[in-house]
Amino acid sequence: MxxxxxxxxxxxxxxxxxxxxxxxxxxxxxxxxxxxxxxxxxxxxxxxxxxxxxxxxxxxxxxxAPGGFIELSDREEQINEAFFRTAGVSRKLERLIEQFIEKKTGKDWDDPVILDRIRKAVVSQKADYWKSKGSRNISYEKGYDILGYLAYQFPVYFVQFQHILYGMAEDGLLKKRMKVLDVGSGPGTVPLAITDLYNRLEDNKALVHSIEMYDENIEAYNFLVPEYAGIKDKVDVREPEKIDIKKLDVGKLPENIDLMVFSNVLNEIKDLSNSEKAELVKEMSEKLNQNGSILIIEPADKVNSTEMRGLAISLKVMGLGIYSPCSFIWGSGCNPQGCWSFEQQEDIDPTRLMTRLAECDEPYRYINLDIKYTYVILRKDNLTRIKYRVSPKAKFAKLSKLGKHTGKRINVIASLMSGDLGDEKNHLFKICDGTSAKPVYAVLPGHNLTPENEVITNARYGSLLSFQNILVRYNEANDSYNLLLSKGSLVEAVEG
Ligand SMILES: C[S@@+](CC[C@H](N)C(=O)[O-])C[C@H]1O[C@@H](n2cnc3c(N)ncnc32)[C@H](O)[C@@H]1O
The missing domain is CATH 1.10.10 (Arc Repressor Mutant, subunit A)
Incomplete structure (x- = not known):
């Protein structure tokens, strides 16, 4: 048969x-x-x-199986909000990682010699990361490369992915039965994060296919992911395919993908220009369902972040729609040159391994808790998170026209494109309406904070705000504009 x-x-x-x-x-x-x-x-x-x-x-x-998209219940929201208040790696997963270290080294995970070798791996991986793009050679060929990654990068990426995925669940983008393709899976960060989140949801399931190039990562994946996913059986995981995505045969990828993920991967692919990466992602989007999403995540540093924005706009030009975080309220495209925008979240709880690694002369080298990332969600169906379009009669200035309004008080409408970048004296937020080639910031001196303008301090990243009665200033040193909020300025949430 x-x-x-x-x-x-x-x-x-x-x-x-x-x-x-x-x-x-x-x-x-x-x-x-x-x-x-x-x-x-x-x-x-x-x-x-x-x-x-x-x-x-x-x-x-x-x-x-039930069809359609996840709608979060009150209970699911409560459980997840509680998780994100003190987010971290679960005790079960921490222990699994410790067991993997023991399997690879034949010693206790907290043996001083092992901890010292992991420290060296962390330091050398970070040094590689900060080399300029051309001379960078981040490799996962040695066992300790993976142990260093699991100790230092993994906990943050694991929680970070859950923040984004949960945001997608809130927006109704996740299917009750969701097929995922995770590209450059490493030790399985994305399927582990999906498992963690789906274990906090009711009757929802996912199937994850993965692609990874290095054997050591695949070994870690095979040790960690099936075991963790098997605890509640909400996520079915297939063994990673060993593939160099530069040589990918797109025809062989699974059909009908609901979510295609590139988490901290595209920036590490050597020998591909940004436009070649865009072509690759576009070609892979053939396998995406019409109502599916492509999620690209990159680190928040200036080089990787600005490159990713450029990549996202190239993909938009090639026909994919940007769902979030960017919005195009004036109906125009944008100029991504030098656009540095990233999201921030609360620090994670350190793992036991991280804490032990930090018990040394230079603890700061081994503690990695802050979550900052650049991301874009792309779609084939042109669904956008922000639906608002500025009406021709609206009395808002375009940010591209700020040069004409310098020194004047005006009204604008724009998306919040950063967390608070300011200091003790001033709140500072990047804002964007898709029209300006120069960076624009909303500046709110602490003493000008009022109930009428405070919404900017807790609005969601990517959400749309209207600003009334703000003073335009040109910042010559940075070739950018500052929109100064005073006590008389009004900020209102418009959408998102
Ligand atoms: C920084 S890690 C990210 C791992 C995981 N996605 C995460 O977010 O933690 C980058 C991953 O991309 C993989 N990678 C790099 N170049 C690749 C290529 N050409 N083909 C497939 N995978 C690649 C690496 O092996 C590594 O696992």
């Missing part, structure tokens, strides 16, 4: 019955087969057939 025949029999039976036992399939196929044999042949197809399957005694119950 071929796989094809079994799948078509499954399709037939599942159309007839919303729920059935897998053993019943034996009545619909010609050859004699055990239920377990049918399961083995069909197990990788249930997700695509829109079916859920659960073991029951010696058999399996098969039923139609």
């Amino acid at each position: 071929s796989e094809k025949e079994i799948i078509s029999a499954l399709k037939y039976v599942s159309r007839m019955k919303p729920e059935f036992m897998l053993s019943e399939m034996r009545n619909y196929i010609k050859s004699e087969m055990y239920t377990q044999e049918i399961y083995n042949i069909a197990s990788s197809s249930f997700f695509d057939l829109g079916l859920d399957i659960v073991p029951v005694d010696d058999d399996f119950k098969v039923f139609r």
Whole structure:
């Protein structure tokens, strides 16, 4: 009996019955087969057939999976908000990572010699990262490269990904049954983060396919991800495909992807220009469902952040739509040259491993808790997070016209494109309306904070705000504009 025949029999039976036992399939196929044999042949197809399957005694119950998008319940919101207040790596996952260190080294994870080697790996990885792009050679060939990554970068990236994913859940972008392709998976940060979040949601499931180039990363992935995902079985993970994405055969990727993720990957791909990366992502988007999302995340430093904005705009020009964080309220494209915009979140809790690594003369080298990242969500269906468009009659100045208004008080409407970049005296926020080639900042001196303008201090990144009665100043040193908020300025949330 071929796989094809079994799948078509499954399709037939599942159309007839919303729920059935897998053993019943034996009545619909010609050859004699055990239920377990049918399961083995069909197990990788249930997700695509829109079916859920659960073991029951010696058999399996098969039923139609719920369709559509996740709508968070009050309880799910409470649980997740509590998680994000003191977010970190769960004790179970921490322990799994410690066990991986023990497996790789044959010693206790906190053996002083092992800790010292991990410290060296962290230091050398950071030194590589900060080399200029041309001479950079970040490698994951040695076992300690991965241990250093798990100790230092992983905890932040793990929580960071959950912030973004949860934001997508709040926006109704995550499917109740979601097929994910994680590109450059490393030790499995993204599937581990998806597992963590889905374990805090009710009846929702994901299937994750991964691509990774280095054996050491794949080994870590295979140790950590299936075990962690298996705890609640909400996330089904496939073994990573060992692929260099520069040589990717897009035709061989899984079909009907709902979420395609590039988390801290594109900036590390050597020998590809930004336009070649854009072509690669565009080509891969063939495999994305019409209502699916592509999520690109990069570090927040100026070089990587500005490069990613350029990449996002290239993809927009190539026909993908930007869902967030950018909005195009004047209906124009934008000039991404030098656009440095990133999101910040609360610090994470350190892991036990990080704390132990920091018990040395230079603890600051091994503590990595702050979350800052650059991201973009792209779509094929041109859905946008911000729907607002400025009406021709509205009395707002475009940020591209600030030169004409310098020294005057005006009204503008723009998205909040940073956290608070200021100091004790002044709050400072990057804002953008998609028209200005020069950076624009809203400056709110602490003594001018009033209930009428304080909304800017707690608005969501990417949300749209209107500003009334603000003073335009040109900052010659930075070739940028500052919009000064006074006690009489009014800031209102418009959307998002
Ligand atoms: C900084 S790590 C990110 C890992 C994970 N996505 C995360 O967010 O923690 C970059 C990953 O990209 C992978 N990578 C780099 N170049 C690649 C290529 N040409 N093909 C496939 N993977 C690549 C590396 O092996 C590494 O796992």
